[in-house]
Amino acid sequence: MEQQDPGTTFDDGMDSFVEKFQSQPYRGGFHESQWEEEFEKIPLFMKNSPSEIDPLENPDLACLQSIIFDEERSPEDQARTYKDEGNDYFKEKDYKKAVISYTEGLKKKCTDPDLNAILYTNRAAAQYYLGNFRSSLNDVMAARKLRPCHLKAIIRGASCHLELKNYVEAVNWCDEGLQIDATEKKLLDLRAKADKLKRTEQRDIRKAKLKEKKKQDQNEALLQAIKARNIRLVAEAAGEDEDSASEGLSELVLYGLSSENPCGARLSVDDQGRLSWPVLFLYPEYAQSDLVSAFHEDSRFIDHLMVMFGETPSWDLEQKYCPDNLEVYFEDEDREELYCVPPSSTLLQVLQHPRYFVKALTPTFLVCVGSSGFCRNYLRGKKVHQVK
Amino acid sequence: MAETSPKAEAAKLLPFLALGERADLQAAAAQHVLALSGSGPGRTLLAGQAALLQALVELAVAPPPAPARDAARALVNLAADPGLHKPLLAAEPRLPVRLLGCALDPHWPWAEEAAAVLANLSREPVPCAALTEALAATEPGESGLERLVRALCTPGYNARAPLHYLGPVLSNLSQRPATRAFLLDRNRCVVQRLLTLTQYPDSSVRRGGVVGTLRNCCFEHRHHEWLLGPEVDILPFLLLPLAGPEDFSEEEMERLPIDLQYLPPDKQREPDADIRKMLIETIMLLTATAPGRKQVRDQGAYLILRELHSWEPEPDVRVTCEKLIQVLIGDEPERGLENLLEVQVPEEIERQLQQQDHQEREQCEREQQELELGPGPQAEKAAST
Numbered sequence: 001m002e003q004q005d006p007g008t009t010f011d012d013g014m015d016s017f018v019e020k021f022q023s024q025p026y027r028g029g030f031h032e033s034q035w036e037e038e039f040e041k042i043p044l045f046m047k048n049s050p051s052e053i054d055p056l057e058n059p060d061l062a063c064l065q066s067i068i069f070d071e072e073r074s075p076e077d078q079a080r081t082y083k084d085e086g087n088d089y090f091k092e093k094d095y096k097k098a099v100i101s102y103t104e105g106l107k108k109k110c111t112d113p114d115l116n117a118i119l120y121t122n123r124a125a126a127q128y129y130l131g132n133f134r135s136s137l138n139d140v141m142a143a144r145k146l147r148p149c150h151l152k153a154i155i156r157g158a159s160c161h162l163e164l165k166n167y168v169e170a171v172n173w174c175d176e177g178l179q180i181d182a183t184e185k186k187l188l189d190l191r192a193k194a195d196k197l198k199r200t201e202q203r204d205i206r207k208a209k210l211k212e213k214k215k216q217d218q219n220e221a222l223l224q225a226i227k228a229r230n231i232r233l234v235a236e237a238a239g240e241d242e243d244s245a246s247e248g249l250s251e252l253v254l255y256g257l258s259s260e261n262p263c264g265a266r267l268s269v270d271d272q273g274r275l276s277w278p279v280l281f282l283y284p285e286y287a288q289s290d291l292v293s294a295f296h297e298d299s300r301f302i303d304h305l306m307v308m309f310g311e312t313p314s315w316d317l318e319q320k321y322c323p324d325n326l327e328v329y330f331e332d333e334d335r336e337e338l339y340c341v342p343p344s345s346t347l348l349q350v351l352q353h354p355r356y357f358v359k360a361l362t363p364t365f366l367v368c369v370g371s372s373g374f375c376r377n378y379l380r381g382k383k384v385h386q387v388k
Numbered sequence: 389m390a391e392t393s394p395k396a397e398a399a400k401l402l403p404f405l406a407l408g409e410r411a412d413l414q415a416a417a418a419q420h421v422l423a424l425s426g427s428g429p430g431r432t433l434l435a436g437q438a439a440l441l442q443a444l445v446e447l448a449v450a451p452p453p454a455p456a457r458d459a460a461r462a463l464v465n466l467a468a469d470p471g472l473h474k475p476l477l478a479a480e481p482r483l484p485v486r487l488l489g490c491a492l493d494p495h496w497p498w499a500e501e502a503a504a505v506l507a508n509l510s511r512e513p514v515p516c517a518a519l520t521e522a523l524a525a526t527e528p529g530e531s532g533l534e535r536l537v538r539a540l541c542t543p544g545y546n547a548r549a550p551l552h553y554l555g556p557v558l559s560n561l562s563q564r565p566a567t568r569a570f571l572l573d574r575n576r577c578v579v580q581r582l583l584t585l586t587q588y589p590d591s592s593v594r595r596g597g598v599v600g601t602l603r604n605c606c607f608e609h610r611h612h613e614w615l616l617g618p619e620v621d622i623l624p625f626l627l628l629p630l631a632g633p634e635d636f637s638e639e640e641m642e643r644l645p646i647d648l649q650y651l652p653p654d655k656q657r658e659p660d661a662d663i664r665k666m667l668i669e670t671i672m673l674l675t676a677t678a679p680g681r682k683q684v685r686d687q688g689a690y691l692i693l694r695e696l697h698s699w700e701p702e703p704d705v706r707v708t709c710e711k712l713i714q715v716l717i718g719d720e721p722e723r724g725l726e727n728l729l730e731v732q733v734p735e736e737i738e739r740q741l742q743q744q745d746h747q748e749r750e751q752c753e754r755e756q757q758e759l760e761l762g763p764g765p766q767a768e769k770a771a772s773t
Contacts, residue, residue, distance in 0.1 A: 175581075182534065183575045191577055192619055199647055206650040 075110035082108070083119055090126055098126040117147040124156050133160045149180050158190045167198030222267055225275055229348065234357040265293035267361055274298060277347065280364045281308070285374045286315045295347050295363075301328055302343035305367075320369045327370040329384075330356055330363075337383040341365065345387065353387060398424070398433055398440060405443040411453040418447060418455035418462070425465035434462075435472045441479035448502070449486050460501035463487075467508035473515055484515060485522040491554065492535050494546045503553035507597075510560035519557075520564055533561075533570050534578075540594075541581045555585075555597020562604040571601070572611050574619070579605060583625040586667070592660045595629075599666045602626070606673035609680070616674060616683040623674070623684060624648060626667050627692045629658035634695045644688040661702040668693075668708045675715050690716045703755040707748060 030038045039045055043060050055062035073081075082105030089098035102123035106116065124139035140157040143150055154177035161170035174191035177184060226233065265278035276294040283289065292304055305323045312319045328341040332355045341350050350356060351363060368375040403409070404417035421444060424430035434440060447459035466472050477483060490502035509515035523532030530538075539545045540554040561567040571579045585598040602622065606615065615622045624647035631648055633655040641649050658664050671689060675681045693713050700706040733741070 175577075178577055179530075179538070182577075185575075188575075188577055192580075195580075196618070196621075203646045203649050206652060209652070210650050 075108040076112050076115065079105040079108040079110040079112070079115055079119065081105075083115065083122065086119075086122055086126070090122065093129075095126040095130045099123055099130070102126065113146040117143045117150055117153070120146070121150060121153045121156060124153070124160075128156060128160065128163075133163045136160050137164070151177060151180055151184065154180070155184070155186050155190070158187065158194070162190060162194050162197070165197075165201070167194045167201060170194035171198065218269075222269060222275075225269060225273065229275075229352060231351045232354075232357045233361070234359050265291060265362075268294065270296075275348075277351075277358075278362050279347065280362055282364060282366050283315075283321075283368065284366060284378060285368050285372070286317075288313070288315050297348035297351070298346050300344055300346050301341060301350075301365075305343060318372075320372060321367075325369045325371065326367050327375065329366040329368075331366065333357075335383075337385060338366075338379065339385045339387050341387050350387065394429075394433055395436065398437055402437070402440050402443060405440065405447060407443075407446055407450060407454070411455075414447065415455040415458070418444075418458040422458045422462040422465075425462040428469075431466055431469055431472060434466060435475040438475065438479040441466075441476060445480045445483055445486065448498075448505075449490055457498045457501060460498050460505065463505045464501060464508060467505045470512050473509060473512050476509075477515065477518065481518075484509065484519045485525075488519065488522050488532070491551070491557075492532075492539050494539075495548075496546070497548045499546050499549035500551055500553060503549075503551055503557055507553045507556040507560065510557055516560055516564065520561060520566060523561075524566075531570075533567065536561075537571075537578055537581065540598075541585065550591065552591040552594040553597075555591075555594040556600070557597070559597040559600030559604065562601045568605055568608055571605055572608060572615075574614060579615070579622075580620055583620075583622060586625045586629055592663065595658070596660065596663050596666070599663050599670065603666050603670040603673065606670050609673075609676050612674055612677055612680040613683075616680060616687075621645075623671070623687050623689065626671050627689060630664060630667055630696050631655065631692050632657050632695060632699060634691075636691065640688075640691055644691060648688070648692065657696070657699070661705050664696075664700075664702075665705045665708050668705070668712055672708075672712050672715065675712070678720065681715065681720075685716055703752045704749075707752060 040047065041058060041060075043058075043064055046061075050058065050061070053061050053065055082101050086098045086101030086105065089095070089101060102119050105119045106123070110116065120139045120143035124136040124143065127133075127136035127139060137157060137160040140153045140160065143153040144157070147153070154173055158170050158173040158177065161167070161173060171191055171194050174187045174194065177187045178191070181187070267278070268276050270276065275297045277297065279292045279295040281290045281292070290308055292308075295304065302323065305326055305328075309321055309323050309326065312321055323343075326343065328343055329338045330341060330350065330353075331338055334357075335355075337355075339353065339355065347363070351358065356363075368378060401417045401420060404413045405421070409417075421434065421440070424434055434444075444459050444462060447454050448456055448463055450456055450459075463476075466476060480486075484506065487502045487506050490496045491499050491506060493499060496502070506519060510519050523536065525532065536554060536558060539551055540558060545551065558567075562571060570576075571582075579602070582598050582601060586595060586602070588594050588598070606612070606622075614620060624645040627645070628647055631651060633651055633653045636644070658667065671684060675684050690713065693709055693716070697706060697709045697713065700709060
């Protein structure tokens with residue numbers, strides 16, 4: 001509107017304004033084809049506000065915004081405006097923007113503790129829905145510093161502790177809140193939930209402890225069984241001499257017992273106290289191997305060989321690996337000597353041999369066909385002992 | 389010298405007990421009164437001196453250097469005799485109110501003694517009613533009962549007094565319906581806060597008080613479903629003190645409530661036989677209705693009770709345990725007997741049952757005597773309660 005002289009009345013100005021259109025067409029109207037778009041741009045008729053306000057696109061809106069966020073207003077007013085803005089974003093579930101608005105409101109450092117407590121609590125809520133439970137908890141604690149009895153802050157704090165699995169803290173916060181309002185349903189529900197989860201967690205800890213103890217007891221029993229049989233174990237690392245502190249060795253053994261060897265088999269004991277070992281058979285002629293996952297210590301080599309070589313294996317090109325032809329050896333790596341094992345011996349008998357050292361809890365044996373050329377070659381130049 | 393009667397002697401103490409007297413004289417007089425209160429005749433003597441009792445109460449609630457502790461302890465002894473309640477309350481009608489104030493004051497050093505007096509007083513209906521009234525006078529925001537429960541359940545409520553005797557106080561109060569109504573209010577969280585105290589290690593007084601309270605609450609069979617349900621979940625807390633370090637199979641373990649699963653090998657059972665008996669009685673109450681029985685069965689109570697039965701050294705507790713096991717493994721009763729608390733027992737049957745009860749008790753006493761006179765070193769004769 002044009003500035004009026006103090007003397008003239010409003011009506012006069014209006015009359016002359018309207019009279020203009022008797023002679024001239026109105027130029028500021030909507031265009032027929034795009035009137036809806038233009039309608040949407042008028043702040044009063046907007047259905048959705050744009051997330052970013054571009055002063056060139058929406059000069060009216062930018063103008064309004066600058067009025068609202070005018071730096072000349074009091075910090076309390078500005079903070080309140082930011083709070084409202086944050087609440088609006090919150091309602092639209094735009095939690096990230098809500099956090100930003102609340103943060104701006106807090107930056108104003110206004111002197112109203114209630115307003116600040118609300119800003120902190122609301123920001124905590126937004127953080128909660130973003131999954132930032134620690135930040136949410138910090139905000140709630142800041143809110144309570146200002147207003148210790150702010151129930152919404154206490155409820156939010158208890159929820160955060162619940163999500164962070166601090167069940168004891170969650171229950172404590174609920175109890176504090178219930179002192180302020182003994183019938184607050186949200187707190188009653190939270191408390192019951194946290195208490196149940198706490199008790200479940202305690203059960204899980206007890207269960208794990210008992211399981212661990214059982215495992216340790218089993219391993220200890222296995223270790224004792226090995227010791228009782230006078231079976232010598234050797235550590236993986238080369239150069240580790242067998243007289244190294246027995247403690248170090250039993251630790252190694254226990255470690256070996258608790259993990260499975262790469263092939264997934266491990267030492268076990270049956271109800272009668274008899275051991276079963278994972279045993280590796282190597283066939284140097286064809287660079288092949290077989291793993292017997294549970295070789296009972298009282299069973300004989302020949303029993304297993306009968307099963308393993310019931311049919312000649314695919315790699316046995318000359319089809320000569322039959323149970324009757326096979327010779328079993330173990331190597332004394334220290335002295336680089338071989339020992340021939342009679343197939344009728346039991347595993348236990350061989351393991352107890354003074355020169356047999358079990359490596360990585362997996363006894364290993366070499367197998368070849370006694371009469372073959374390969375075998376003769378293989379044994380040439382090596383000292384071979386015969387085990388009784 | 390003329391022989392002075394004990395009455396006259398006692399009367400002589402009176403001036404020295406007055407407030408404002410010299411502290412050392414007060415202390416000596418209070419100690420004398422405390423000594424008197426330790427014997428039956430001494431108590432009777434004191435009971436006849438209203439003015440002396442009044443002065444004693446004033447001292448018991450007076451700030452230092454008054455000998456408040458000794459005065460309170462004298463009151464504990466006096467209140468232990470139900471016959472003395474009348475003269476006590478006549479001498480100072482506001483005794484319950486004033487002691488309550490001390491017991492619930494987080495800074496009062498002799499709050500435990502005050503609570504002990506209240507525990508003794510509240511055993512009888514008249515003082516119990518007076519105490520209930522005192523609690524009902526609400527302060528803004530928090531009722532007296534709520535404050536009592538909070539004092540009992542909050543560790544460190546009073547830095548100088550453990551407040552174990554608030555347990556028996558609550559137990560006595562829970563004999564009244566109004567107290568039970570507050571404890572069992574579904575819109576609040578009250579009874580739930582008491583549950584963990586059944587495992588409180590440092591005081592059998594506190595534990596006994598809490599279990600007594602829970603037992604009294606379980607007379608309200610309308611609340612059984614809620615008590616046994618997830619909002620309160622009372623059963624595990626009653627079974628836990630009765631459970632030992634049992635090694636159940638995996639399958640049996642999964643049937644137990646979470647709180648009873650995988651208990652460590654050093655788990656101890658409740659050491660006090662009376663409390664064990666109360667716990668079993670409480671569970672028994674919960675089996676009065678058919679749905680209650682089902683819930684107790686489904687939550688694996690039988691397994692715990694079975695183990696308890698084979699361990700239980702006390703004959704009367706064992707009998708109580710047997711009865712409960714019978715209920716759990718027995719057939720469902722016929723129509724009309726679904727709620728055992730409401731059944732009308734015909735006179736003839738009632739007489740037979742009482743006779744049976746009497747015989748059982750005699751049997752138990754005989755077994756008890758056999759235990760005490762058995763071979764081996766003589767155990768100290770247990771003091772009668």
